[in-house]
Amino acid sequence: MLVGTSIYELSTPVPVIDEAVVAGNIARVQSYMDAHGLAFRPHIKTHKIPALAEAQREAGARGINCQKISEAEVFADAGFDDILITFNILGAEKLDPLSVLNTRARLKVVADGRQTVAGLASQFSADQPLTVLVECDTGGGRCGVQGPTDAFDLAKAIAAAPGLRFGGLLTYPKPSSEEAVEAFFSATLALLAEAGIDCPVVSTGGTPSLYSAHKVPSATEYRAGTYIYNDRAMMRAGHASLDQCAMHVLATVVSRPTETRAVLDSGSKALTSDLLGFEDYGLIVDYPDARITGLSEEHAVVDLSACARKPEIGEKLRIIPNHTCVVSNMFDAVVFHHEGVVTRRLPVAARGRVW
């Protein structure tokens, strides 16, 4: 891998990241957040690379968002000290490393139930308290307390624990549900205010409807990850244009068994099986009428029926994946380029950090 060579000389499949597009994505979103007075906390899950989190911080981001302790450890090692882990942390095998991490960074975690808060409360003490936000299910249907009263009750339990500090409210909302998010937050904030409990942070997030963040006036913070690379799902959501997709998976046509079938070397180990509502596995930029109809681990089967012009064996194609974050997680390193010329190769430092 030589800096200065063409990306088309790389061994495929390989994710290639356009430096200028990344820089543009960082600047555009930070500028929107600044204009609306929202603290912006990028989620590192998309890139998992400290150097990119550093670029996000330089642009004005305040802190980072990780999903797991083992990811946060990688970023603490790289010098990041304002880290939010948006995951319920349970069990001695996780609470012990969490308390070590809490001595190394200004750490925040979330909780959505009594058992989780009880576990955290038993692990932490007033001399090194842990900040805990209440995760709210505002319609996303994943984790979170189900209503403002439950959120308020859990906030009180956190505030009452000597080793914990109530850090605020947080949601991972359904896209375009700003009204529901605001209703949940404002009702909970009213209960907290009435009880005299300070709520330092009100955090929402998600890339798809990021540019509607200002429609949640209660929010003080926004979290997003995918915006830095973008992908086919973000194009469909109206968040990004084709030119704002920084990651392409470069793949080679390795077989043309029939007139209408091509096989690429980008299987599920490269593109992943994430469909996200699509019926095929990515957009082939060079042949937009081609459809990746099936993946096995190392092969992508492509239907060329609708293509006037068809790719030949040996040709290298650029694919915008359905979901960029999961592609990052497949590779030990990714290659960056400027106008197709390799600029650097960075390890995906937090790849595979699932606990």
Add this chain to the structure above:
Amino acid sequence: MLVGTSIYELSTPVPVIDEAVVAGNIARVQSYMDAHGLAFRPHIKTHKIPALAEAQREAGARGINCQKISEAEVFADAGFDDILITFNILGAEKLDPLSVLNTRARLKVVADGRQTVAGLASQFSADQPLTVLVECDTGGGRCGVQGPTDAFDLAKAIAAAPGLRFGGLLTYPKPSSEEAVEAFFSATLALLAEAGIDCPVVSTGGTPSLYSAHKVPSATEYRAGTYIYNDRAMMRAGHASLDQCAMHVLATVVSRPTETRAVLDSGSKALTSDLLGFEDYGLIVDYPDARITGLSEEHAVVDLSACARKPEIGEKLRIIPNHTCVVSNMFDAVVFHHEGVVTRRLPVAARGRVW
């Protein structure tokens, strides 16, 4: 990670592999192959671990099957010298490492087209020839020449190239298509025999209908990977019972937001999004009526509507993944156990080797 501790003390999500089930799977399949006089060549894609390939070899396997050069390099480093790479290899960036590898192992590759054969022919010479098998599409619809005449023509082209040796015929068939495979092979073998071209190997494979391997009398070799661990898809195919599934993904219930919803810490970074025709993302052994209806990267959302008994927060559950091979590829290491007690932890040495 301590040998001798319970797997339930491990930080989740984590794939745990039952030593006895692995040993049973290896012995049972090898015994079938021996009984039918088929050379058995395990595909390492399922485990990606040299120590397991060694156990397969000790049981009687002849050689290994890799999908990519970078995988084969890992196994050559570990001392394996009979390696078949079942992938069309194209381009200088791949042909150069392939020729290095060909000096270190008895290497075989496949080809299904003139361009691929021409590329190989230009790279290799008579003093260190490369063995090339013709890949046949017997109905699988992926790579492969489309009929016996094409297979014969390509075999002639390989045999005519000074740097190449014709190594035989190979297919990755659709499950339960033994009749079509036999028809393709026997017709091609007749053409080869007529032309006086020796066909040293006739190779078919796949775990789902492995126990029908003897229904392809022309075949001399069988390749399979998944059988060593098995998974939910192999249970559906009738190849394996629940007790013959060696890999479980161990996951923790991290949230119970509603009466009928649980959230586990095993998202697509652990289970992968491979559906393989299922509508949900794995079988929860401890709660077979629960359904994993959605995955995000770190969360699995579980519908408990049909469960009489429901899991509690903090509980650790065993999940049989839809597809075991892709799970191996997500983790840097996997944990082995005997009756739930950890025996060893092995790096997934060939993880992420996609080129």
